[in-house]
Amino acid sequence: MSAVAVLSLKGGVGKSTTVLGLAGAAWARGIRALVIDLDPQANATVALDPPPFAFTVGDVLADGRPGIAREAIVRTGWGPQVDLLPSEEAVAHRNRPEGADSATRLRVSLAGAVDGYDIVLIDCPPSLDELTRNGLAAADSALVVTEPGFFALQGATRALRAVEAARTSVNLRLQPAGVLVNRVRGNLSEHRYRIEELRGVYGDLVLNPVIPERSAVQQAQGAGVPVQAWRSPGAAEVSDAFDDILDRLLT
Ligand SMILES: Nc1ncnc2c1ncn2[C@@H]1O[C@H](COP(=O)(O)OP(=O)(O)OP(=O)(O)O)[C@@H](O)[C@H]1O
Numbered sequence: 717m718s719a720v721a722v723l724s725l726k727g728g729v730g731k732s733t734t735v736l737g738l739a740g741a742a743w744a745r746g747i748r749a750l751v752i753d754l755d756p757q758a759n760a761t762v763a764l765d766p767p768p769f770a771f772t773v774g775d776v777l778a779d780g781r782p783g784i785a786r787e788a789i790v791r792t793g794w795g796p797q798v799d800l801l802p803s804e805e806a807v808a809h810r811n812r813p814e815g816a817d818s819a820t821r822l823r824v825s826l827a828g829a830v831d832g833y834d835i836v837l838i839d840c841p842p843s844l845d846e847l848t849r850n851g852l853a854a855a856d857s858a859l860v861v862t863e864p865g866f867f868a869l870q871g872a873t874r875a876l877r878a879v880e881a882a883r884t885s886v887n888l889r890l891q892p893a894g895v896l897v898n899r900v901r902g903n904l905s906e907h908r909y910r911i912e913e914l915r916g917v918y919g920d921l922v923l924n925p926v927i928p929e930r931s932a933v934q935q936a937q938g939a940g941v942p943v944q945a946w947r948s949p950g951a952a953e954v955s956d957a958f959d960d961i962l963d964r965l966l967t
């Protein structure tokens with residue numbers, strides 16, 4: 717089992733889309749994934765179309781006992797391959813430090829609860845506060861998502877610094893999984909330029925392939941199904957890209 721925290725400091729760049737794309741890649745392969753939604757916006761939770769749930773990741777963080785996450789994990793509308801530790805708006809109350817063990821509560825709560833999964837995907841909110849710190853403390857690796865825009869390099873640098881800070885404080889085994897560039901339009905020279913700029917600084921840490929911008933992403937999310945289940949040329953392109961990224965995360 718490998719646990720990957722997906723983060724960015726900037727909002728709306730595609731963290732939840734990446735988590736859902738990778739969960740969908742697992743779904744398509746028939747391997748088991750757990751999505752942990754740490755974002756009070758609960759976008760990943762909604763897109764995974766779960767049945768009504770009693771507990772959320774907020775309850776898990778409040779309780780904090782080893783293994784307690786098991787009580788809050790639910791099935792999803794995607795079928796038996798993909799499970800969910802759901803979020804809701806009230807999880808925002810847990811975004812401040814509380815006590816000495818504050819940043820490691822998620823990790824402790826997952827003890828023994830995630831052994832049956834091939835991959836755990838943690839969707840972080842667009843900040844570096846306590847919820848994201850919990851995500852980084854519970855992960856084996858951290859995947860930084862960015863768009864190929866003017867702030868891409870600066871944003872990636874800050875996010876990678878946060879990963880390094882988490883490694884030296886709460887999680888010695890944390891590794892950067894890479895920088896994933898999302899919403900790429902291959903015909904735009906500005907996008908090519910920004911990707912080259914990132915590669916110039918971070919080399920192989922900038923993942924290949926990049927994720928193209930395709931309307932199928934939003935269509936599948938709106939329908940509550942994996943993009944891998946959507947039938948269009950754009951959906952196939954996005955699915956192929958996430959499949960390659962999943963390969964890289966699993967090795
Ligand atoms: N590759 C893509 N092609 C088309 N639309 C995309 C793509 N990636 C993301 N989007 C759309 O952009 C919007 C923002 O993406 P997403 O919610 O994944 O970002 P986020 O980083 O999780 O945002 P937040 O910081 O608010 O949590 C969504 O409507 C999503 O469907």
Ligand SMILES: [Mg+2]
Nearest residue numbers: 731732755759
């Ligand atoms: Mg999100």
